[in-house]
Amino acid sequence: MQKKLKVLFLCTGNSCRSxxxxxxxxxxxxxxxxxxSAGIETHGLNPNAVKVMAEAGVDISNHKSKLIxxxxxxxxxxxxxxxxxxxxxxPIFPGNATVVHVPFDDPPKMAAEIAEQGGSExxxxxxxxxxxxxxxxxVEKMPDVLDEHKGELL
Numbered sequence: 001m002q003k004k005l006k007v008l009f010l011c012t013g014n015s016c017r018s019x020x021x022x023x024x025x026x027x028x029x030x031x032x033x034x035x036x037s038a039g040i041e042t043h044g045l046n047p048n049a050v051k052v053m054a055e056a057g058v059d060i061s062n063h064k065s066k067l068i069x070x071x072x073x074x075x076x077x078x079x080x081x082x083x084x085x086x087x088x089x090x091p092i093f094p095g096n097a098t099v100v101h102v103p104f105d106d107p108p109k110m111a112a113e114i115a116e117q118g119g120s121e122x123x124x125x126x127x128x129x130x131x132x133x134x135x136x137x138x139v140e141k142m143p144d145v146l147d148e149h150k151g152e153l154l
Contacts, residue, residue, distance in 0.1 A: 008036045013043025014065045017082040023060040024139040038068040052128040
């Protein structure tokens with residue numbers, strides 16, 4: 001039996017994108033990947049991320065926003081940074097973790113811009129759905145996509 005890969009998804013606040021990635025990976029790839037998520041800071045779990053993931057049949061409502069420091073004792077194979085800030089401030093991990101940067105748009109920021117323009121709640125949720133679906137497409141290609149792009153910007 002092959003050892004499962006240990007993959008940490010890292011973003012700024014561990015509230016949205018990294019939570020979605022962890023949720024998708026646990027839902028789609030739990031047979032080959034142990035998924036974790038963390039943030040440079042903790043911002044709490046974004047309720048809109050929970051809502052759009054539930055629409056897709058993935059329950060992340062019990063996830064907690066975690067600090068990267070809580071992941072330092074895990075022997076990680078990969079750290080996937082899902083936002084620029086996390087990639088720029090990603091610490092050195094003990095062991096041989098390979099960092100792969102896969103940037104996704106920031107749904108709360110996009111939704112706030114739509115709200116400022118008078119957009120409806122439904123239009124704001126579309127920002128979350130778009131990113132959710134993009135993260136799913138990435139996760140569906142794992143783990144092969146990780147090996148193919150070591151050290152590259154995806």
